[in-house]
Amino acid sequence: MSLFSSFSDTSNSISTERKTLFAEVIIPVPLKTTFTYRIPFELNDFVQSGVRVVIPFGRKRVLTGVVKSVTQEAPKGYSAKYILELLDEEPLITQTQIWFWSWIASYYMCSIGEVMNAALPSGLKLSSTSRLQLHPDWKNGINQEEIKEKQAEYDLSEDEIRLINLLELENSLTYEQAGEKLDLQDVYQIIKKLTQKRIVIIFEELKEKYSPLKEKQIRIAEKYATQEGIAEAFTKTTRSVKQEELLLTYLSKNPIKNYPKSISKKELLGENLSASSLKTLIKNGIFEEFEKTLSRFEFEEWTETESQISLTSTQENAVNQIFEHFQDKSTVLLHGITGSGKTEMYVSLIEQVLQSGSQVLMLLPEIALTSQIVVRLKRIFGNAVGVYHSRFSDNERVEVWKGVLNGDINFVIGVRSSVFLPFEHLGLIIVDEEHDPSYKQYDPAPRYHARDAALVLAHKHQAKVVLGSATPSVESYFLAKQKQYGLVEVLQRFGEATLPEIQLVDLKKSKKRKELKENFTLELFEQMKTALEQHEQVLLFQNRRGYAPYLSCEVCEWIPECQNCSVSLTYHQRANELRCHYCGFSTKVPQTCSACSSTKIYPKGFGTQKLEEDLQVLLPESRIARMDKDTTRTRTGYEKIIDAFEKHEVDILVGTQMITKGLDFEKVNLVGVFDADRILFFPDFRSSERFMQLIMQVSGRAGRRSGKGKVVIQTNSPSHPLFAIISLHDYQTFYNQEILERQEYSYPPFARLIKLMVRHEEREMAQKAAFILSKKLQPKLGAGRVLGPEAPIIERIRNKFQQAILIKLERNKFDLGKTKEFIQSQIDELYKDKSFKKIQVVVDVDFV
Ligand SMILES: Nc1ncnc2c1ncn2[C@@H]1O[C@H](COP(=O)(O)OP(=O)(O)OP(=O)(O)O)[C@@H](O)[C@H]1O
Numbered sequence: 001m002s003l004f005s006s007f008s009d010t011s012n013s014i015s016t017e018r019k020t021l022f023a024e025v026i027i028p029v030p031l032k033t034t035f036t037y038r039i040p041f042e043l044n045d046f047v048q049s050g051v052r053v054v055i056p057f058g059r060k061r062v063l064t065g066v067v068k069s070v071t072q073e074a075p076k077g078y079s080a081k082y083i084l085e086l087l088d089e090e091p092l093i094t095q096t097q098i099w100f101w102s103w104i105a106s107y108y109m110c111s112i113g114e115v116m117n118a119a120l121p122s123g124l125k126l127s128s129t130s131r132l133q134l135h136p137d138w139k140n141g142i143n144q145e146e147i148k149e150k151q152a153e154y155d156l157s158e159d160e161i162r163l164i165n166l167l168e169l170e171n172s173l174t175y176e177q178a179g180e181k182l183d184l185q186d187v188y189q190i191i192k193k194l195t196q197k198r199i200v201i202i203f204e205e206l207k208e209k210y211s212p213l214k215e216k217q218i219r220i221a222e223k224y225a226t227q228e229g230i231a232e233a234f235t236k237t238t239r240s241v242k243q244e245e246l247l248l249t250y251l252s253k254n255p256i257k258n259y260p261k262s263i264s265k266k267e268l269l270g271e272n273l274s275a276s277s278l279k280t281l282i283k284n285g286i287f288e289e290f291e292k293t294l295s296r297f298e299f300e301e302w303t304e305t306e307s308q309i310s311l312t313s314t315q316e317n318a319v320n321q322i323f324e325h326f327q328d329k330s331t332v333l334l335h336g337i338t339g340s341g342k343t344e345m346y347v348s349l350i351e352q353v354l355q356s357g358s359q360v361l362m363l364l365p366e367i368a369l370t371s372q373i374v375v376r377l378k379r380i381f382g383n384a385v386g387v388y389h390s391r392f393s394d395n396e397r398v399e400v401w402k403g404v405l406n407g408d409i410n411f412v413i414g415v416r417s418s419v420f421l422p423f424e425h426l427g428l429i430i431v432d433e434e435h436d437p438s439y440k441q442y443d444p445a446p447r448y449h450a451r452d453a454a455l456v457l458a459h460k461h462q463a464k465v466v467l468g469s470a471t472p473s474v475e476s477y478f479l480a481k482q483k484q485y486g487l488v489e490v491l492q493r494f495g496e497a498t499l500p501e502i503q504l505v506d507l508k509k510s511k512k513r514k515e516l517k518e519n520f521t522l523e524l525f526e527q528m529k530t531a532l533e534q535h536e537q538v539l540l541f542q543n544r545r546g547y548a549p550y551l552s553c554e555v556c557e558w559i560p561e562c563q564n565c566s567v568s569l570t571y572h573q574r575a576n577e578l579r580c581h582y583c584g585f586s587t588k589v590p591q592t593c594s595a596c597s598s599t600k601i602y603p604k605g606f607g608t609q610k611l612e613e614d615l616q617v618l619l620p621e622s623r624i625a626r627m628d629k630d631t632t633r634t635r636t637g638y639e640k641i642i643d644a645f646e647k648h649e650v651d652i653l654v655g656t657q658m659i660t661k662g663l664d665f666e667k668v669n670l671v672g673v674f675d676a677d678r679i680l681f682f683p684d685f686r687s688s689e690r691f692m693q694l695i696m697q698v699s700g701r702a703g704r705r706s707g708k709g710k711v712v713i714q715t716n717s718p719s720h721p722l723f724a725i726i727s728l729h730d731y732q733t734f735y736n737q738e739i740l741e742r743q744e745y746s747y748p749p750f751a752r753l754i755k756l757m758v759r760h761e762e763r764e765m766a767q768k769a770a771f772i773l774s775k776k777l778q779p780k781l782g783a784g785r786v787l788g789p790e791a792p793i794i795e796r797i798r799n800k801f802q803q804a805i806l807i808k809l810e811r812n813k814f815d816l817g818k819t820k821e822f823i824q825s826q827i828d829e830l831y832k833d834k835s836f837k838k839i840q841v842v843v844d845v846d847f848v
């Protein structure tokens with residue numbers, strides 16, 4: 001991509017008329033406006049909506065912005081600074097995307113710059129800034145006398161001379177350094193003048209982080225690419241066994257009939273062929289060497305024959321129903337129980353939509369899920385698939401972005417942020433596991449819900465949406481029941497498989513009978529042993545990582561807490577450390593109790609790491625792996641664990657919620673669930689829903705190919721009514737009860753929730769500001785709609801005290817846009833109060 005510099009010689013300019021144009025630019029800062037910049041004349045013809053530009057911001061910063069629009073109107077109240085550089089010849093951001101960014105900003109009450117920040121992969125935001133140096137034509141090492149002489153000749157101002165002197169000293173500088181060292185308001189003007197005078201050059205154009213992946217390739221020369229040619233080539237190598245070996249290897253990997261196909265140099269040389277002989281062959285004109293730009297996503301070629309799966313009649317029926325609903329509805333909820341074959345049904349939908357020439361986006365909640373599904377889909381769709389998620393490198397993400405933009409990639413599988421890709425003609429969005437809370441971005445802004453944003457995006461493209469889940473969110477199921485969405489239900493597993501049997505084990509009784517082995521009840525442990533004897537695999541779910549949740553002093557019950565947050569520290573045994581899972585703070589395990597100096601400090605409770613270690617002692621013969629945030633820090637971390645489990649190199653997999661959803665393992669018939677009560681009794685109106693989803697999903701991993709799946713749940717409250725429903729896999733009954741409660745207490749889907757989190761370093765200030773804010777909101781919204789303020793469960797995070805205000809707005813009773821404007825205006829008013837200078841109000845719309 002060529003980069004234009006605004007400092008280039010103006011004589012190149014195409015435009016003859018010297019119009020003064022301005023650009024409205026989106027900048028990645030949390031300020032709720034766009035900014036107007038002046039377009040240098042020579043760029044008049046090139047700056048357009050959707051291109052990236054480099055602009056000065058504030059006194060010293062240089063940022064990448066995106067042009068929203070071009071206008072002839074000068075900004076009012078300030079004089080516009082110049083755009084420094086233009087980065088794209090063609091728009092990199094489409095008009096639809098800019099519209100979508102604005103929608104997200106306004107709906108989720110944040111700045112469009114924050115949306116831009118989340119939307120653009122960092123590879124498209126610039127790394128460093130350009131560097132300046134003296135032009136080679138300008139005499140280096142010039143003395144002050146000589147400069148004086150040149151001052152008249154070049155018409156140099158004092159500031160220009162200062163910059164020249166600085167560059168003599170420093171060799172090279174960034175824009176920012178130049179501005180800082182000279183302490184100048186507008187160093188850009190000076191740089192501009194000096195570049196025009198050919199005294200300064202920008203020697204390193206703003207460097208994009210993105211660089212295409214290149215590989216050396218080898219190909220036989222055309223002359224030798226025939227039977228006779230090959231024979232001749234061999235005669236030329238008779239004296240060298242090594243050269244012959246190379247030729248033979250080449251031919252075995254890439255027969256001549258493939259000409260002009262090449263193979264990679266690395267592949268050809270393999271482990272032990274001679275690089276110097278290859279050089280000779282190249283020198284002698286038998287081989288050619290060249291560089292090829294690779295896609296980072298080399299898959300096997302797409303061969304149609306690889307999609308051999310044919311849908312069962314139930315599945316086919318469901319797909320047909322989906323298409324029927326699409327006649328008059330844009331969204332369909334596919335409620336298909338675990339193991340019903342939703343993925344196969346998606347494939348059929350995707351194939352049909354791609355054939356019609358439209359683009360398809362498939363959203364998945366987490367990367368843990370992508371690796372298995374991606375492998376399945378890649379086999380079918382080959383190169384047409386782009387995979388987009390946060391564990392990918394910048395370069396890979398930029399490649400997907402550009403592939404979607406130029407039409408090479410028509411089908412993207414990705415997490416949350418892939419709704420921001422530059423689609424031009426989306427035909428279908430699939431939101432798999434639509435109920436999953438990780439679709440909501442929690443921090444930082446934009447706090448958007450990818451499923452809901454996808455619905456809006458689809459509407460803009462006039463595309464269709466399939467929401468798929470075995471445990472639909474109450475909201476989506478409600479809308480389907482209301483006939484706003486089409487509803488398609490598949491309540492039967494694929495093949496012979498049936499849903500697993502659920503056994504509740506009473507922990508209290510086990511404890512009384514002293515039957516616990518560490519944290520394993522006798523019931524679970526015996527069944528694990530049997531499963532392993534039968535060469536089956538076992539999944540164990542504990543939604544807590546680390547070794548033990550906390551340490552506690554046996555004498556005085558002191559519990560070490562984080563110094564920045566009001567939570568207890570988690571004990572990580574291997575590192576012999578205490579860590580805060582909220583802010584990352586870590587510290588060595590104390591030797592003595594801080595309160596009573598006793599040395600009796602012991603771990604309490606258990607996390608995945610503890611389970612793993614206990615198993616190594618209890619079942620020393622078995623192979624155990626663990627999947628949680630700690631073991632999957634690298635991108636391949638997930639893949640390795642899943643792969644090993646798939647290949648049955650691991651017998652027991654212990655994991656957090658990562659292992660609960662979407663995974664498909666043939667030999668798992670037994671699933672164990674620990675510590676379920678914690679989720680059940682979490683004080684939140686969604687806790688029943690979450691509990692149902694988590695348990696039904698993790699249960700869904702058992703017995704996917706056999707009819708004998710079993711789930712053992714260890715609990716202190718086996719008589720809780722939710723267990724009765726879950727044991728029967730009865731989503732419908734769950735929904736019927738839950739929806740009544742939601743209605744009674746006016747929770748979603750009957751109301752929308754906006755949470756305001758007021759933060760300050762001092763508790764009193766947070767309380768005071770939150771109190772004032774809620775009093776400002778109440779008169780207009782009504783007291784019953786403004787709840788709180790109150791301290792959230794975790795009152796202090798990262799050294800800030802928090803107070804929560806919850807706003808409940810009944811559906812269809814409010815002009816949502818206006819209400820949000822009002823709320824924002826009240827927050828802004830609070831900010832104006834000088835005593836609340838350091839108050840921060842975090843707005844979370846539709847918080848989950
Ligand atoms: N028509 C079919 N032919 C062959 N195999 C199938 C078919 N349908 C489903 N399967 C297999 O059954 C298993 C379960 O299917 P799949 O993973 O798509 O279920 P799912 O509905 O997505 O479940 P979950 O909600 O648990 O993710 C998979 O191994 C899949 O390959």
Ligand SMILES: [Zn+2]
Nearest residue numbers: 562565580583
């Ligand atoms: Zn902390």
